[in-house]
Amino acid sequence: xxxDDDARSDGPAQAAKRAVTMQDIADRVGVSKALVSMVFRRxxxxxxxxxxxxxEVADELGYRPNRTAALMSLRRTHLVGVMADIRSSFHAxxxxxxxxxxxxxxxxxxxxxxxxTHGEGKVVETLLDFRCEALILLGTELGTGVLDALAERVPVxxxxxxxxxxVDVVRTADxxxxxxVVDHVVxxxxxxxxxxxxxxxxxxxxxxxxxxxxxRRHGLDADVVDGDFTDGAxxxxxxxxxxxxxxxxxxxxxxxxxxxxxxxxxxxxxxxIPEDVSVSGYDDSxxxxxxxxxxxxxxxxxxxxxxxxxxxxxxxxxxxxxxxASIVLRPQLVVRRTTGPVSASVAGPRSGVS
Amino acid sequence: xxxDDDARSDGPAQAAKRAVTMQDIADRVGVSKALVSMVFRRxxxxxxxxxxxxxEVADELGYRPNRTAALMSLRRTHLVGVMADIRSSFHAxxxxxxxxxxxxxxxxxxxxxxxxTHGEGKVVETLLDFRCEALILLGTELGTGVLDALAERVPVxxxxxxxxxxVDVVRTADxxxxxxVVDHVVxxxxxxxxxxxxxxxxxxxxxxxxxxxxxRRHGLDADVVDGDFTDGAxxxxxxxxxxxxxxxxxxxxxxxxxxxxxxxxxxxxxxxIPEDVSVSGYDDSxxxxxxxxxxxxxxxxxxxxxxxxxxxxxxxxxxxxxxxASIVLRPQLVVRRTTGPVSASVAGPRSGVS
DNA sequence: CGGGTCCATTGAACCGGTCTAGTTCGGGCT
DNA sequence: AGCCCGAACTAGACCGGTTCAATGGACCCG
Numbered sequence: 001x002x003x004d005d006d007a008r009s010d011g012p013a014q015a016a017k018r019a020v021t022m023q024d025i026a027d028r029v030g031v032s033k034a035l036v037s038m039v040f041r042r043x044x045x046x047x048x049x050x051x052x053x054x055x056e057v058a059d060e061l062g063y064r065p066n067r068t069a070a071l072m073s074l075r076r077t078h079l080v081g082v083m084a085d086i087r088s089s090f091h092a093x094x095x096x097x098x099x100x101x102x103x104x105x106x107x108x109x110x111x112x113x114x115x116x117t118h119g120e121g122k123v124v125e126t127l128l129d130f131r132c133e134a135l136i137l138l139g140t141e142l143g144t145g146v147l148d149a150l151a152e153r154v155p156v157x158x159x160x161x162x163x164x165x166x167v168d169v170v171r172t173a174d175x176x177x178x179x180x181v182v183d184h185v186v187x188x189x190x191x192x193x194x195x196x197x198x199x200x201x202x203x204x205x206x207x208x209x210x211x212x213x214x215x216r217r218h219g220l221d222a223d224v225v226d227g228d229f230t231d232g233a234x235x236x237x238x239x240x241x242x243x244x245x246x247x248x249x250x251x252x253x254x255x256x257x258x259x260x261x262x263x264x265x266x267x268x269x270x271x272x273i274p275e276d277v278s279v280s281g282y283d284d285s286x287x288x289x290x291x292x293x294x295x296x297x298x299x300x301x302x303x304x305x306x307x308x309x310x311x312x313x314x315x316x317x318x319x320x321x322x323x324x325a326s327i328v329l330r331p332q333l334v335v336r337r338t339t340g341p342v343s344a345s346v347a348g349p350r351s352g353v354s
Numbered sequence: 355x356x357x358d359d360d361a362r363s364d365g366p367a368q369a370a371k372r373a374v375t376m377q378d379i380a381d382r383v384g385v386s387k388a389l390v391s392m393v394f395r396r397x398x399x400x401x402x403x404x405x406x407x408x409x410e411v412a413d414e415l416g417y418r419p420n421r422t423a424a425l426m427s428l429r430r431t432h433l434v435g436v437m438a439d440i441r442s443s444f445h446a447x448x449x450x451x452x453x454x455x456x457x458x459x460x461x462x463x464x465x466x467x468x469x470x471t472h473g474e475g476k477v478v479e480t481l482l483d484f485r486c487e488a489l490i491l492l493g494t495e496l497g498t499g500v501l502d503a504l505a506e507r508v509p510v511x512x513x514x515x516x517x518x519x520x521v522d523v524v525r526t527a528d529x530x531x532x533x534x535v536v537d538h539v540v541x542x543x544x545x546x547x548x549x550x551x552x553x554x555x556x557x558x559x560x561x562x563x564x565x566x567x568x569x570r571r572h573g574l575d576a577d578v579v580d581g582d583f584t585d586g587a588x589x590x591x592x593x594x595x596x597x598x599x600x601x602x603x604x605x606x607x608x609x610x611x612x613x614x615x616x617x618x619x620x621x622x623x624x625x626x627i628p629e630d631v632s633v634s635g636y637d638d639s640x641x642x643x644x645x646x647x648x649x650x651x652x653x654x655x656x657x658x659x660x661x662x663x664x665x666x667x668x669x670x671x672x673x674x675x676x677x678x679a680s681i682v683l684r685p686q687l688v689v690r691r692t693t694g695p696v697s698a699s700v701a702g703p704r705s706g707v708s
Numbered sequence: 709c710g711g712g713t714c715c716a717t718t719g720a721a722c723c724g725g726t727c728t729a730g731t732t733c734g735g736g737c738t
Numbered sequence: 739a740g741c742c743c744g745a746a747c748t749a750g751a752c753c754g755g756t757t758c759a760a761t762g763g764a765c766c767c768g
């Protein structure tokens with residue numbers, strides 16, 4: 001509320017409320033603006049006494065440094081581009097944490113939203129046009145070649161997916177994550193455990209192979225049902241399963257949405273979850289946490305992933321790291337109420353399973 | 355790409371890949387950089403011939419204008435601050451559209467995420483620190499006084515809520531929206547229609563009064579059940595309703611989440627939706643669209659609201675509008691499968707469901 | 709042929725910082 | 739006294755655009 005000051009000062013009607021600059025402070029204190037700059041940049045040079053006076057006057061005048069000027073002089077923008085499909089609640093959550101983390105380091109996030117009409121390539125171009133100094137790509141499906149070319153222009157962090165080349169990677173061990181789910185349901189006595197796949201993407205493939213490996217480890221046969229990450233796929237998968245002579249006792253879905261579609265369709269035909277069939281999702285999205293669903297899922301630690309991604313950017317930009325880094329976090333199983341012990345009734349038909 | 359050019363030029367090992375500037379173009383064409391500037395700003399002055407040559411050379415050199423420099427010169431930032439609670443899927447969707455709309459007008463969006471630890475006040479401060487030229491506040495609960503003070507510093511657009519003062523407002527007519535839902539269920543033959551309220555906020559109040567008015571219009575008694583915007587509230591409301599001697603035949607919830615909690619609990623005790631009770635939500639969120647839910651809801655036209663909000667900002671910033679504007683869009687009822695005709699059976703008393 | 713107009717174009721200041729190559733000055737050492 | 743040194747501070751060139759008064763030349767008129 002110092003508006004009054006601004007409005008009244010400088011008699012003339014124009015009242016152009018010019019912002020306070022370093023020169024103003026310098027004039028008032030009786031030093032050069034270079035010195036004022038040094039004080040604000042906290043570099044060695046100015047005496048303690050001068051430093052104090054400058055800061056006092058700056059405060060008094062209500063000085064706010066002009067980022068634009070500083071960044072232009074440094075030939076920098078302090079902008080980090082984040083590409084995300086914000087409709088995905090997981091991405092939205094990540095974006096929130098990324099913004100916070102970037103802010104802490106004095107960086108600003110420019111959001112590039114991927115939509116059906118605005119593909120990944122276009123979004124990346126836009127972000128580069130804004131002169132972002134680094135890119136954080138959430139769940140990108142861009143090819144290795146494209147990513148590598150990109151990485152030569154600007155530091156790139158890929159979140160969620162395994163990639164080679166000179167990009168940094170932050171992800172959770174999807175294979176292991178699904179593995180813990182398999183362990184969990186096996187521990188509950190299940191033997192016929194199906195996996196509702198997420199389709200062709202890298203992430204889906206990781207989850208699928210994690211499932212296959214874990215099943216093998218337990219000496220069980222893998223049973224993959226094709227699908228994708230939508231609830232529609234879950235519905236279809238349910239129908240496909242119901243058409244079989246024998247239902248699996250547990251289904252591990254590739255994500256929460258498809259798990260929900262699956263559950264709904266199974267319930268519709270009168271099956272109880274988890275008494276008749278146990279179902280798990282993946283992502284631990286707000287959907288999974290919804291009280292009425294209470295879906296067993298796997299948490300991907302968005303907050304931690306966001307922090308690591310921003311750290312990776314800072315290391316490259318401000319600390320000169322050049323070799324690529326890969327950070328793999330451990331996902332966490334969240335057991336809720338859609339998975340339960342295999343019940344006696346379904347145990348019957350199960351004959352010669354080793 | 356053209357990296358090679360950059361790398362090879364300027365013999366020395368340093369190979370600082372300096373970006374192409376207007377001066378470079380000017381030198382090459384043999385004119386002054388002032389003229390080049392004029393060409394790019396599309397102002398009258400340069401001859402058609404010169405214009406053409408400049409553009410050719412610019413293209414050849416791969417020139418990209420430097421926003422930072424331009425904005426600094428203009429003493430502008432072209433930044434629009436958007437405050438949102440990105441966990442809300444409605445907000446997330448809005449943000450996506452806002453980013454796209456701002457981009458079209460050459461503005462950039464800085465996202466300020468409201469979280470439990472980072473309240474509205476702090477977010478606004480941060481956005482101002484980034485020298486945003488305007489603020490778009492999604493679903494803010496800031497008081498009129500605060501908003502007015504803010505509006506004196508910078509154009510402010512409040513989205514979703516009715517406010518006075520000198521801020522611009524973009525919203526849908528919540529009252530009318532709920533009204534159309536009432537009309538819809540009344541048209542289906544319902545008479546005992548309850549409203550699951552969204553709590554104390556301005557938005558909830560608007561929806562509540564819209565319900566009350568519409569009921570009165572139809573000569574029916576209003577029946578408001580307290581709640582908030584969470585699914586937990588829906589669950590509790592369901593329990594409260596079930597404890598009554600007679601259930602309403604239709605419940606109009608203040609948003610989708612609470613509607614879902616309500617539906618789930620009603621289904622859990624064996625009631626069918628919509629045969630026994632019709633239920634509607636509000637927001638037309640992805641949740642409502644989920645195939646298995648297929649919730650009758652009200653669409654708030656996020657894309658249109660986003661476009662209008664950005665328009666309002668542009669008008670103030672670039673077209674000098676000073677009087678405040680209020681844009682009210684008409685929300686759209688989306689009928690799905692959770693509302694249906696009132697059935698004969700519910701007329702009689704229900705058997706003892708605990 | 710001198711003078712006035714109009715158009716395309718230009719030089720230089722400016723935006724608000726950062727940064728480099730100094731300058732000043734007090735004091736310790738020889 | 740003469741010299742050197744480092745700490746404290748400064749002048750002025752930058753960064754890459756925008757802006758505006760000023761210039762030069764073509765053209766027209768009396």
